[in-house]
Amino acid sequence: MQxxxxxxxxxxxxxxxxxxxxxxxxxxxxPDVIASTPVPVPYGHAEARYWISDVVGAGWAADTRYEFGIxxxxxxxxxxxxxxxxxxxxxxxxxxxxxxxxxxxxxxTEAAERVLQWAFAGPPEGLGLVRVQWRAIATNTASAxxxxxxxxxxEGRTRSSVLHRGSRHDQLLAAALHDDxxxxxxxxxxx
Ligand SMILES: CC(C)(COP(=O)(O)OP(=O)(O)OC[C@H]1O[C@@H](n2cnc3c(N)ncnc32)[C@H](O)[C@@H]1OP(=O)(O)O)[C@@H](O)C(=O)NCCC(=O)NCCS
Numbered sequence: 001m002q003x004x005x006x007x008x009x010x011x012x013x014x015x016x017x018x019x020x021x022x023x024x025x026x027x028x029x030x031p032d033v034i035a036s037t038p039v040p041v042p043y044g045h046a047e048a049r050y051w052i053s054d055v056v057g058a059g060w061a062a063d064t065r066y067e068f069g070i071x072x073x074x075x076x077x078x079x080x081x082x083x084x085x086x087x088x089x090x091x092x093x094x095x096x097x098x099x100x101x102x103x104x105x106x107x108x109t110e111a112a113e114r115v116l117q118w119a120f121a122g123p124p125e126g127l128g129l130v131r132v133q134w135r136a137i138a139t140n141t142a143s144a145x146x147x148x149x150x151x152x153x154x155e156g157r158t159r160s161s162v163l164h165r166g167s168r169h170d171q172l173l174a175a176a177l178h179d180d181x182x183x184x185x186x187x188x189x190x191x
Contacts, residue, residue, distance in 0.1 A: 003060045006114050014070035015060060016052050016078055019063065020069060024048040027099035036140050037097055038164070059085070064088045066146065070102065070111045082111045084119060084132070089120035091131040092119065099152075116150060120178040120182055133175035137164060144188065147174050151182025154189065 003015035016024060027033055028043040040047050059065025067083035080098030094115065098108050119129045134152055136143040152174040160168040176182055 001060060001063060004066070004118070006118055007073070007177060008110050008114050010073055011107065012071045012073050012112070013082070013113055014071070015115060016056050016067065016069040016081060018049060018052055021045050021048040021052065023099070024051065024081075025079075027080055030100055032100070032142070033097045036137060036143065037095070039097075039146075041165075043044060056083075059083075063087075068111070068115060070098070070107065074106075076098040080085055080108065080111075082108070082115050084115065084127075084129075090129055091133065092117075092127075093135065095132050096143070106149075110147060110148050112150055112154065116182075120176075128178075130173075130178050131175055133173065135171050135173050137162065138170040138172050144172060144174075148185055148188055150176065151185045152176045152187050153180065 005015040010102055025043060025048050027047060027050065028039045031122055033039055034041055055065065056067045059067060063088065065083060065085040067081050069078040070080045070082060070162070072079055079102030080096065082096040084092045086093040094112060096112055102108070116131065116132060118126045119132050120126060124129045133155075134143075134147045138157060153176065155173045156177055158171045159175060162169050163173045174188070
């Protein structure tokens, strides 16, 4: 499909474009992003251009991945991204990353909530998905906090299930279904 633009009170969520390459390089080189996501290391302009064109652009065109760049409504700078991928039978996975300059003010929770609303809304307003799941390395408390604020329900811990930068890690799994009451978040037994 053609890329969609979503809005919230504070944010505009729109497809990252080649002009965003500097901003993508900036957040992709953040140590927390490197520690928590599979971004290539080192990450320069060639990697950013490839991601914007061949991953993001191609994903929208082929309906395999829908990535949104996150911007404040009054600032064109791309602070981070939130996206849906791994589509299968009415389900998908959500992933996100943010530059440190955009952290600590609820921007990611607000952006991801808007993407979930779009994911669960019926066509033509949304994708009509039934399930959106989230996975993260078990020590990634910042990502888990966002997922909890979104009202995702904890589904489990898969032991040594991901190989990341040469070491094996446990992963946490959580998900929302389209008819969940996400306003009453469940306490996660993550410790
Ligand atoms: C995961 C990540 C996006 C979370 O960013 P974040 O800024 O903590 O998330 P939010 O935008 O939702 O902000 C929440 C924080 O802002 C605070 N906040 C301030 N105003 C807020 C508001 N209006 N609404 C909600 N939270 C608000 C919250 O208290 C919270 O702080 P806390 O974590 O100290 O409790 C970020 O840490 C990151 O990019 N990490 C590296 C990449 C990564 O791990 N990606 C996920 C891989 S699975």
